[in-house]
Amino acid sequence: MITKEQYFYLRQLDDFKYLTIEQFDNIVNKIQYRTALKNHTLFFEGDHREKLFLIQSGYAKIEQTDASGSFIYTDYVRQDTIFPYGGLFFDDVYHFSAVAITDVGYFSLPMEVYETHALQNINQMKHLCRKYSKLLNVHEIKLRNMVTSSARMRVVQTLATLLLEVTTEEGRLPFPITTIEIANMSATTRETVSHVLKELRQKDIVELKYKTLFYNDKQYFKKFIE
Template identity: 35%
Template sequence: MQKNEVQLEELGSIRNNQVFSGFTDDEFEKIQDHMYLRQYKKGQVLFDNGDYRNRIYFLIEGLVRVERYDSSGTFCYLDYVKKEHLFPYGGMFFDEFYHFSAYAVTDIEVYYIPTDIFEKISKGNTAQLLYFYQALSTNLESHELKIQYCLASSATVRVVETLAILMKHLGENYFSGTIRIPYPITLKEIAINSGTTRETASNVIKTLKKEKKLDYCQKHLIFQDVGFFLEN
């Protein structure tokens, strides 16, 4: 692995990102000295559940999927990390191993920092610790909403709620008031997040397409009736 030579323009962008803005200049320089750049191809594994937690990642481009199945392979935790976000937060400062697996949904580019160095510097910075707490609180709120929606008796409602969460989490302004997720999301992933079958997820999406609330083509979602999903 070759050490990345961070260009000044790119360094300035990373330095100003809220993930790193709480660090002092001296602290960030120490982190920068241990930042490494790596590219992963679509489908490659960054780490597996149970691997030693020796790296913290900052995603530059692309989309990462994190997941964990139970011992039976029946139940699955599934989430995504988009660009300009740090991961994983789970286990930071305490755990020795990763709690889930991480895969590249697209070709991705990440910086990684050795966990021991990043955590040692972070522990001495109150502002940075506060940011981590806020980030964890936001993640917790998102997961609480997912659990709440999973309790809905109607599979149709669960699929719609899942789509709404995906739009809010991953969507970007597209054109004429629409929002597009610029990453491929499969029917299987939508079904898993909704606690239903792939066939049911497909049927709900077909109905939404007929109602012109949503477009789904080649695994890409375009939300045409943004207000409808914001209400969910």
């Protein structure tokens, strides 16, 4: 069961507000609220895709690996929105793992129930289409950025994409990040990331301090995400 406050919190979110009251209440009856500590895995790559998740507090990241066990894809989950959207109405398993990178409070709900009600509601389907379009736009930007041969530029563009995807608090990324994680996202080495960060720090554009990324000049990254 969820609280009255949680009920109204969920109702105003875009992922639910287009549903009828009857549809929403039917979903709410099956929603569970949980808390998890940092480094807890919400689900593993290859698990049966039976639940959708929504992070209310804290942050999580998604990871996908190749056959050797090396990370080949890393991304971060927005608060207040359902995930994973990829594979909705289609896939049977999760294609990546989701791990809490801070302590989190989250909701889980049955995938099948949400899909059934969404299919019966044209306004909800319009919302999902808009959501897919926005996600596609972000991934198109990422793909465009990754094809550049300049490792330095890939690092800068990765920092710009993070700024686009994640709401910063007081000019900083609201969760810890390491040079290794930035390197994985940029398809380059930790040494290259450190070199680029040093250069940007000298220009007072960004700073990575104790795993906290500060954006001192957000305007600098605008051209990389337009």
